Structures are given as C-alpha cells and as structure tokens.
Amino acid sequence: MAVLGVCGLQWGDEGKAKVIDYIFNSGYRDPLSETDFRNPKVVARYQGGANAGHTIVTPAGIKIISHQIPSGITRQGVYNLSLPGVVLEPKRLVDEIRDFEKNGYPVTPDNFGIDGRASVTLLFHRTEDGWKGGRFGENRLGTTGNGIGPTYADRALRTGVTFAEFLDEDAFAEALRNNQEETGRKFDIAAYLDDYREARHALRPFLVDSCPMLIGSTSEPWILEGAQAVMLDVEWGSYPWTTASHPSRPPLSTDFRIGIAKAYTTRVGEGPFPTELGGETGDFLRERGGEYGATTGRPRRCGWLDANLLNYAVRVNQANGFSSIALTKLDVLSGLKEIKVCVDYKDPTGNLVSIPMKRGDWKRVVPIYETFEGWSQDISGVRRFEDLPIQAQHYVRQIQFRADEPISLISVGPKAEQTFAIQI
Numbered sequence: 060m061a062v063l064g065v066c067g068l069q070w071g072d073e074g075k076a077k078v079i080d081y082i083f084n085s086g087y088r089d090p091l092s093e094t095d096f097r098n099p100k101v102v103a104r105y106q107g108g109a110n111a112g113h114t115i116v117t118p119a120g121i122k123i124i125s126h127q128i129p130s131g132i133t134r135q136g137v138y139n140l141s142l143p144g145v146v147l148e149p150k151r152l153v154d155e156i157r158d159f160e161k162n163g164y165p166v167t168p169d170n171f172g173i174d175g176r177a178s179v180t181l182l183f184h185r186t187e188d189g190w191k192g193g194r195f196g197e198n199r200l201g202t203t204g205n206g207i208g209p210t211y212a213d214r215a216l217r218t219g220v221t222f223a224e225f226l227d228e229d230a231f232a233e234a235l236r237n238n239q240e241e242t243g244r245k246f247d248i249a250a251y252l253d254d255y256r257e258a259r260h261a262l263r264p265f266l267v268d269s270c271p272m273l274i275g276s277t278s279e280p281w282i283l284e285g286a287q288a289v290m291l292d293v294e295w296g297s298y299p300w301t302t303a304s305h306p307s308r309p310p311l312s313t314d315f316r317i318g319i320a321k322a323y324t325t326r327v328g329e330g331p332f333p334t335e336l337g338g339e340t341g342d343f344l345r346e347r348g349g350e351y352g353a354t355t356g357r358p359r360r361c362g363w364l365d366a367n368l369l370n371y372a373v374r375v376n377q378a379n380g381f382s383s384i385a386l387t388k389l390d391v392l393s394g395l396k397e398i399k400v401c402v403d404y405k406d407p408t409g410n411l412v413s414i415p416m417k418r419g420d421w422k423r424v425v426p427i428y429e430t431f432e433g434w435s436q437d438i439s440g441v442r443r444f445e446d447l448p449i450q451a452q453h454y455v456r457q458i459q460f461r462a463d464e465p466i467s468l469i470s471v472g473p474k475a476e477q478t479f480a481i482q483i
C-alpha cells in the first residue's frame with residue numbers, strides 16, 4: 060500500500076499534471092527511502108474546484124483543459140475521485156465530462172466518483188466573486204472568478220450545499236431556503252431548481268461515499284492530487300492573497316510527497332511576489348515558458364526562483380512521509396547570461412527578515428540574490444543529469460541545497476518523455 064501526495068510549492072501552475080503523467084509512465088523512486096511507487100490505481104483530488112486547470116494533449120494533438128476532473132481520467136483502469144474537500148461547479152463539470160467523451164475518453168461511474176460531502180458552487184457564488192476578482196484597490200485579490208471563496212465561506216458558515224443535497228431536489232430546495240434565511244441572499248429558489256435540473260440528472264451517477272474507499276486505499280497505490288500550491292494555501296500561503304482551501308494538507312496520511320517547483324517563479328492574480336521581474340527578462344520567461352493561465356488565459360507574472368520561499372514551502376509540505384522536489388521547466392532558462400535566485404529576505408534597512416505574517420510586511424521585503432552563470436545550450440533533449448551543461452547542474456544542486464530537500468525529477472519540456480529522474 061502506498062499513498063503519494065503531489066502538491067505545488069510556489070503559487071500554482073508548476074506542472075503537477077505533467078509529473079503525475081510521468082509517475083503513471085515510469086513510477087517514482089523515493090530518493091531517501093529508496094522505495095518505489097508504481098501503477099497508481101486511484102487519483103483523488105482533495106481541495107479546490109474550477110479554479111484549477113491542467114492541459115491534457117491527446118495523442119491526436121487535441122488540447123483538453125481539465126479543471127475539475129482528476130488527472131488520471133485519460134488512463135485505463137484508474138479511478139478518479141473528488142474527495143469532500145473539493146468544491147464543484149456542476150454545469151461546467153458536465154461540460155468537461157462531455158469534452159473528454161467527445162475526444163474519446165469516456166467518463167463513467169467506473170472511472171470517476173464525487174463524494175456526496177463535496178460542496179457545490181452555485182451561480183450566486185460566482186456572481187459574488189466577481190468576474191475580475193472581487194475586491195478593488197489595495198485589497199484586490201485577482202481571483203479566478205469561479206466563486207471559490209464564497210463557496211468555501213458558505214461551507215464554513217454551515218450554509219453551503221453538499222453534492223448529495225444538490226442531487227436530491229427536496230434536499231437542494233431545503234439547503235437553498237436555509238442559505239437564504241441565514242445569509243440574506245436574494246435569489247429565486249424555483250428558478251435555481253429548474254436551472255440546475257439537467258446538471259443534476261447528468262451528475263447523479265457519479266455520487267459516491269469515499270469513506271469505504273479510503274479503507275480500500277490500504278491495498279492500492281493512490282495519488283492525492285493537490286490543486287494550486289503551498290503559497291496559495293489559505294493557512295500557510297501569502298494570506299490574504301491566497302485561494303480559500305488547503306493545498307498543502309492532504310486528508311490522508313501520505314507515505315511519499317512530491318512537491319513541484321518551477322526553475323523560476325510565476326504567479327497569477329494579485330499579491331506579493333518579491334522576485335517578480337518586469338522588463339525584458341520577465342517577458343523572456345513568459346514567452347519561453349508559455350506563461351498564460353490555463354483557466355483564465357491571463358498572462359502570468361514571472362520572476363526569479365525564490366529559494367527562500369521554496370525552503371519554507373518544503374517545510375510546510377513535509378508534514379509526514381518522505382518527500383522530494385520535482386523541478387520543472389529548467390529548459391526555459393536556457394539562453395540567459397546570468398540567473399538569480401533569492402536566498403533570503405531583508406527589510407529596507409538591510410536587516411534579515413523571515414517569511415511575513417502580516418500583509419504590510421510582504422510589501423516591504425527585499426530579496427537577497429545569489430547570481431549564477433547561465434547556459435546557452437538547448438537542453439530540451441537531455442535525459443540524464445550528467446548531460447546537462449555544467450552551469451545547469453550547478454544551478455540544480457544549489458536549489459537542492461537551498462531547499463534542503465532532494466530533487467528527484469527534472470523536466471526540460473512539456474512532453475512526458477522530457478521528464479527524468481535524478482539522484483544528486
């Protein structure tokens with residue numbers, strides 16, 4: 060039995076689906092315990108909702124963007140599960156299921172299930188989130204506009220609608236009435252019942268109780284797939300510029316953890332980003348790395364790797380089990396004369412400071428950089444650590460040193476075969 064948790068270590072979009080794809084193809088050898096994890100049978104998402112997005116390229120070259128369905132859905136014999144921690148947008152989920160089916164990947168109760176305790180995102184949640192991220196001015200969050208915060212807020216207030224309630228017309232009506240009474244929201248209950256009827260019908264077969272399956276997890280390898288990343292975690296991230304859930308807290312104890320980090324840093328939406336680069340180098344990373352959001356299409360903000368935050372995220376992610384880092388998109392840095400890495404923060408007077416806990420402090424931190432010599436070679440064809448240019452090897456070793464955790468995988472391009480295992 061083995062449970063492997065996969066979580067982003069920065070502000071999301073690190074390439075989690077790509078690493079999961081690699082694990083399906085090649086397995087994973089944990090560098091510390093020297094134990095293997097192979098042939099996952101279940102991929103379970105434990106938080107987040109339609110705010111996540113990963114791109115799947117079919118063998119026919121068609122791009123499908125999956126937001127709510129776990130990333131094992133294109134694999135034969137793999138069961139995909141949405142655990143109680145997720146929030147689901149029903150109509151978009153139906154569209155997503157149809158999109159997969161249209162492209163030759165049937166989504167049926169045999170390969171997909173949703174725990175009845177998951178919460179449902181409704182139209183009023185999305186309206187309140189505001190298409191462009193809700194709040195304005197200094198406090199603007201730049202959310203994905205998918206109603207994620209309002210849905211989790213309703214859950215915490217105990218005024219939300221569970222997936223099981225959503226599917227049962229009477230229970231749905233009762234939950235909506237309760238929501239109106241408790242929150243004072245104004246909406247037409249009859250219109251909601253009508254409007255979601257088709258989605259209820261389409262999603263009914265996917266209702267499951269995952270509790271007995273968790274017991275089953277003792278005999279089969281599971282991947283617990285996190286959406287977003289540690290720095291977007293509402294507890295451990297750059298609060299309040301975070302999402303509303305807990306990417307760094309999988310609900311089952313894990314035997315292994317892989318934290319994913321890009322070889323540089325990106326962020327979408329508002330919020331602190333000490334190593335952000337404007338100008339030419341920022342544009343270089345955005346264009347070379349194709350840094351545009353899979354969910355909103357927004358250009359991602361780009362900057363140098365923040366190894367100070369990476370070290371913090373590794374500690375947060377390491378709660379239990381063996382863990383290592385998958386370092387993605389190393390190829391994007393090829394061609395830069397020099398590459399910087401933030402190794403610490405100081406305040407404007409030059410004193411070293413730790414990871415901020417107050418929103419104002421985030422704006423005052425100044426990164427302290429270490430500078431590395433770049434490399435000019437195209438490394439997208441490299442498949443062994445020893446074949447990387449010596450400067451790239453040095454860069455990877457220094458990241459491992461700063462993060463204080465083994466790097467087990469490197470990716471040098473978007474294709475599955477461009478990810479390889481290393482041991483350094």
Ligand code: IMP
Pocket residue numbers: 070071072110111112200201202203204205206207208286287291300301302303327328329330
């Ligand atoms: P929300 O999750 O839509 O409420 O957005 C809150 C913050 O998290 C915003 O800065 C979003 O851009 C960011 N965010 C949410 N999901 C993702 C993701 O999958 N990748 C990157 N950023 C995300």
